[in-house]
Amino acid sequence: MKVSKRGSVSPFLVMEALSRANAYIAEHNAEVVHLSLGQPGKGVPARVAEKLRDLVMNDKLGYTEGSGMLELRKRIAQHYRETYGVDVSWERIFITVGSSSAFFLSLIAAFDAGDRVALVQPCYPAYRNMLIAHDLEPVLLRGTFENNFQPTVAMLEALDTPIDGLIIASPSNPTGTVLPEKEMRAIVKYCEANNIRIISDEIYHGMPYNAKTATALSMSDSAIVVNSFSKYFLMAGWRLGWVVAPADLARSYESLVQHFFVSPPALAQHAALEVFNCKDELDSTVAEYAQNRAIMLEALPKIGFSHICPAEGAFYIYANVSDLTDNSADFCEEMLRGAGVVGVSGHDFDTEQGDAYVRLSYSGTRADIENAMARLKGWLDTRQPKARKAS
Numbered sequence: 110m111k112v113s114k115r116g117s118v119s120p121f122l123v124m125e126a127l128s129r130a131n132a133y134i135a136e137h138n139a140e141v142v143h144l145s146l147g148q149p150g151k152g153v154p155a156r157v158a159e160k161l162r163d164l165v166m167n168d169k170l171g172y173t174e175g176s177g178m179l180e181l182r183k184r185i186a187q188h189y190r191e192t193y194g195v196d197v198s199w200e201r202i203f204i205t206v207g208s209s210s211a212f213f214l215s216l217i218a219a220f221d222a223g224d225r226v227a228l229v230q231p232c233y234p235a236y237r238n239m240l241i242a243h244d245l246e247p248v249l250l251r252g253t254f255e256n257n258f259q260p261t262v263a264m265l266e267a268l269d270t271p272i273d274g275l276i277i278a279s280p281s282n283p284t285g286t287v288l289p290e291k292e293m294r295a296i297v298k299y300c301e302a303n304n305i306r307i308i309s310d311e312i313y314h315g316m317p318y319n320a321k322t323a324t325a326l327s328m329s330d331s332a333i334v335v336n337s338f339s340k341y342f343l344m345a346g347w348r349l350g351w352v353v354a355p356a357d358l359a360r361s362y363e364s365l366v367q368h369f370f371v372s373p374p375a376l377a378q379h380a381a382l383e384v385f386n387c388k389d390e391l392d393s394t395v396a397e398y399a400q401n402r403a404i405m406l407e408a409l410p411k412i413g414f415s416h417i418c419p420a421e422g423a424f425y426i427y428a429n430v431s432d433l434t435d436n437s438a439d440f441c442e443e444m445l446r447g448a449g450v451v452g453v454s455g456h457d458f459d460t461e462q463g464d465a466y467v468r469l470s471y472s473g474t475r476a477d478i479e480n481a482m483a484r485l486k487g488w489l490d491t492r493q494p495k496a497r498k499a500s
Contacts, residue, residue, distance in 0.1 A: 118238035123147070123453050126441065130451045142481040143473065145451040147282060147425070148345035150473040151394055154387040157380050170375045175367035177204025177351070178378045184385055185351055195326045201354050203362045204373045204381075208312050208337035208350035209235060214369070215333050215352060216243045218361040219274060219306050226274035229260050231427065231459035231466065233282045233310070248272055249461075258284040258418060258427075261292065262299045275300055278310035279322060280422025283458045283468040287421040290323035297328040307332040312350070313423040315341030316395050318402060320421035331355045338377075340423075341391060342384050349377040398424045401471035401478045408482040409469075412489050424472040427455070431465040433489075441467060448488035450481050 126145050134141060152158075164170070176182065182199040189197045205211040212235070220226065222244035228236050229252040240247045248268065252258035260277060277296065279288035288296075300307050309325035309332055325332040337350035354362045366372075384391075405426050409417060416429035434440035438454040444467075445451055455466025471478055 115242045115244065118241050119234070121234060121457070123457060126451060126453050129442070130445060133445055139449060141445065141449045141451050142477050142484065143451045144469040144471070144481055145453050146472075147423075147470055148339065148472060149343045149394065149424075150477070151343055153343050153347075153380060153384060154390045156387060157383045160383045161376060161380055164379055165376070172372045173204075173375050173378060175370070175372050176363055177202075177373050178375075178382070181378050181382050182351075184382060188385065189324070189326065189353075193324050193327055195324060197326055197353055201356065201359055203352050203354060203366060204378060205350045205352055205366070206370050206373055207339065207348040208310075208335050210370060211335040211337075211350050211352040212236070212239055212308070212310075214362055214365050215308055215335065215354075216240065216245060217365060218354070218358045219308070219333065220245055224273040225270065226276060227260070227265065227268070227272045228276040229258060229264075229281075230461060231258065231283055231455060231463065232276075233278065234457050236276050236310075237460075245274075251461075252284070252459075254416075254418070257288075258286045259288045259292070260296060262295050265296070265299060265303075265305075271303070272305055274306045274308065276308045276310065277325070278313075280313040280317065280320075282313065282423055283425050283453075283455070283466075284418040284427045285420040285423045285425045286418060287317060287320035287322055290321065293323055293325065294328050297325060297332065301329060301331060309334045311335065312337040312340055315391070316398060316424060317422040318399055318420070322422060326353060331357075333358070338381050338384065341395070342381065343391065343394065344377070344380060344384065347374070347377040347380060349373060349381055397475065398471060401473070401475060402426075404475070404478050404482065405469065405471050408486070412482075412486045424470055426469045426471065427458075428467055428469065429465050430467050435464065437464050437467050443492075444485070444488070447492065448481075448484040450484050450488075 130141055182202045185202050186197050186199040189195045225246045225248050226240055227248040227250055229250045237247045250260055250264050311334055314322050326334050334353040338344040413433050414428040415432055418427040420426055441452045441454050453468045456463035
């Protein structure tokens, strides 16, 4: 029987790390500390849960408009005015089933099979695999410490063949680096002059530490901007995001969401509407991330993680562990069994150099972070010199 090559993409190793950790816990009746998942350690604020309790008991929930609740779309437009000083028409805002479906729809709306879309490695692996599944060609740009693991105009100018699109992510997963506003403007200007469609992943906005995040909406009317309620807004698992579409793609989004998803989850949309009223609690949580970040940035170099990417935003440490191992997947397995700490191999994020890196999340509690650092120190103090790949 026919099997489409579009499904022949690599698995999401972050989720496989979770499965291995669960199997280890069951096998050894052990406790582990998760530094693996990219989700907040907290659930939604209490006032959100209270509102939803009343809603479920007293209202009949059903389908909303395919593009999402009008009230929520208008509230997101207000968010852009308040946060960035940018006026965005609510008619360009589409509520989606998580940011993943926003990317899915964006690739269909903006590109045709065979188009070439550039992105920097290391990157969120779903970018690369969604491109492949859509019969688009990923054009991988090399991220380094020198370019802050972000694209530059020089990198785009050096390409031998024209590209049709560019994905930027600031703050980035896994590196946590931020694309400064000046550099972002230069990239936007170059892309507009060369008819390159930008998709800007802004799902970690609201979580900068020593850098300022800028939205592509302040620079371009042709850029596609994707965001999510899963990170800053503490709604991981509610599967709700949004996309701000350029005017020339708005009708495409409207039709596509109706056919592919019918409408976003109604309950999650009501939760999102209420969570905008919880800014103090959301910002307090980001302050806790900042404390966790400081603990890890101080502890990790002392125990052997000597090359750490600039952790300017999001809630990740992306560390070069080549002084400790030649195989970061094996290293993460060792770390699980030796220290009871769950991390993620960089191979998920970088198919070329990922064996030298691991990603560690600091989105949990301060107690978890301190516990993880103590466990790692105790393990590495007694670990044999770095394991080599089998020849």
